Amino acid sequence: MDFALTPEQQSFRDEVRAWLRQNLPKEWIARVVSGPDVPRVEAYDFLRQWQKTLYEAGFIGLTWPKEYGGRGLTFMEELILHEEMALAKAPPVLNILGIGMAGPTIIAYGTEEQKKRYLAKILSCEEIWCQGYSEPNAGSDLASLQCRAVRDGDHFVVNGQKVWTSLAQVADWMMLLARTDPDAPKHKGITYFLLDMHSPGISIRPLRQITGDAEFNEVFFENVGIPAGNVLGGVNNGWQVGITTLMYERLALGFGLQVRLRIALDALVGLAKRTRRNGDFATRDPIMRQKLAQLWIDTEVFKYTGARAITKLLKGEMPGAEASTGKVWWCEMHERLQEVAMELQGPYHQLMAGTERAIDQGLWQYTFLRSRANSIEGGTTEIQKNIIGERVLGLPKG
């Protein structure tokens, strides 16, 4: 056990740190940072530019192969990078689904041609990706999805609908799961497609969320053509490929989650230090101290549970039980963190952006509401607990 960095890792850290100090956008530093906020719609243009800057400096896709725009480094450098990002309170990455899911899946299943075509543009944010999995009648039970793709010569024709599709309104590409064999058992008749979102026949309807923003969308397909060369990992093999994506999602998002959580926690502590309750500082209230200390501990716990999983990856082993618990734990904790942010504000918690009375320009109100999705998106907590119970603990299926 050793938490020390090698001299090479140290110099990498210094390089990242120095670069961030120089290049963090001024307008971002001036802004109040209050949470692991996902990219908000009004910031899309800014964040696209930020990711491009990161890419040009070589600070994105660290673990991806060099020939496809990555740097061929290890998870260790990835971890260092993310820690520095958290310290610097750097903006989030916009093409998160491309980097966290589409890219790794293409690296795992793609043909040489596909890797050359897509990967670098994911990193540079030249092409934004969205994830077309969920449908009105297929969420947790994803394998019952009904969106159809029918082979017609050298291409497929897609009809059907997706829903809750984040970023679809700006996406250039979609990871699309569609049914190609309706007669096969439900897990066996699905294919994973790389769909050009600019194809004719696609219509997108933004859905307004609990926050008031419209981050996710309904996507309708009417005779949308996809070249057969855009199948990833083989026809009717989409379930296998899609599951891989979800595994990467959990791992890769884990890094990001840790950064955003740390930033949120620091912001919360800052908020507590300048908040007065009942005539005294909130940080003098023994109950508030307990809650804040617990969140601090829980954030550290999340970090070290992640570190155990990464250690196994670095040694070439598969992460064990410790890797499966992260998502469940993170949502519970982050949702609690946001609740504490509301509690600290007392009656002020009602005030949204638009009044000078609002605390931190009303940003917490957004992050609080947004956090309710954490235990739903990317697989609900109930589904995660089924997976832990069955795959990790070996309990029988219901």
Added chain:
Amino acid sequence: MDFGFNQEQEMLRATARKFLENECPSAFVRKMMDEPAGVTADFWQKLAEQGWLGLIYPEAYGGAGLGFVDLTVLMEEMGRAVMPGPYFSTVLLGGLALLEAGSESQKKEWLTRISAGSSRVTLAWTEPNGRWDGAGVTLAAREARGGFTLSGTKLFVPDAHTADAIVVVARTGNGPSPEDGVSLFLVPKDARGLEVKLLPTMDQTRKLCEVTLKDVGVGADALVGEKDKGWQPLARVVDRATVALCAEMCGGAQKVLEMTTEYAKIRIAFGKPIGSYQGVKHKAADMLVDVENAKSITYYAAWAVDQQVAEAPLAASMAKAYVSDACRKVAAAGIQLHGGIGFTWEHDLHLYFKRAKGSEFTFGDATYHRERVAQLIHL
């Protein structure tokens, strides 16, 4: 960065597990629960032969010179077996206090004997006031005739009834902080005026005593470390013992999780294994989250105290706060998911449940340590 155990540590784990399965099955634990000593001479000697009694002491004192991360592995296995006896009080309290603050001759004499299994030393710290802070130390030590006279009562002292000597935490003075003026003394068991009473405890695998000192006279050479400056070494001892305790708690919780999932696979209700019901499955998943997280923060704290990094006290408190809550929940869920059988004396679950409860409060519970975390992060 390497946040895993090395090959030697994995080997230590395997050896320890095998040894404890053979030498410390629950039948043995139960026998020791009824035995006032809480351990047999034979078992203690075997621990010495395994090299466990001197594991963390330098080779110069008969120890193996290993570190706290190695110890963590061992403690997890001991927790898994609910190992009874004065291992913790001797190796991690009395012995560690001598190692931390003792003179060369005190260390040479006592640590060598502890390592060999021929002496046991405990630590008498807490008092009837039940406090874990400096202000809790009120037992008076007055300077007299070139030595000291100690008077007062120590409570919740582990294994004092079988110890050959006791490191007593006493007040020799008062300063601006309650942590000033605290001193440590090594008092032999046969000192005049020293009385030890074994107390009935909920967790019978851990023996606690009341220790009364009535004008106990000791020489100046009984002082362990510097006069009035005993709190700092004591705090370092307690931080490390706390982390070791956390490791022991993790081992117990891991075992409860395993017992529970095994049971959930075979116990049939309404025609199906109970583990197929989500009310059971999700609770088991929650247990896993608690156990894995408890291990993560404990391993980190073990590394931090081993390397004596500046963050070590914070790491120890983070670990104790998290692990105290987690193990309480896991032990309780274990009983719940076993139903009636889990409530019996015959089933081993109550051994784990009671050990978890006792450990939860030892060296301060989660509430105490969260407040300490709050202070250390400058809230």
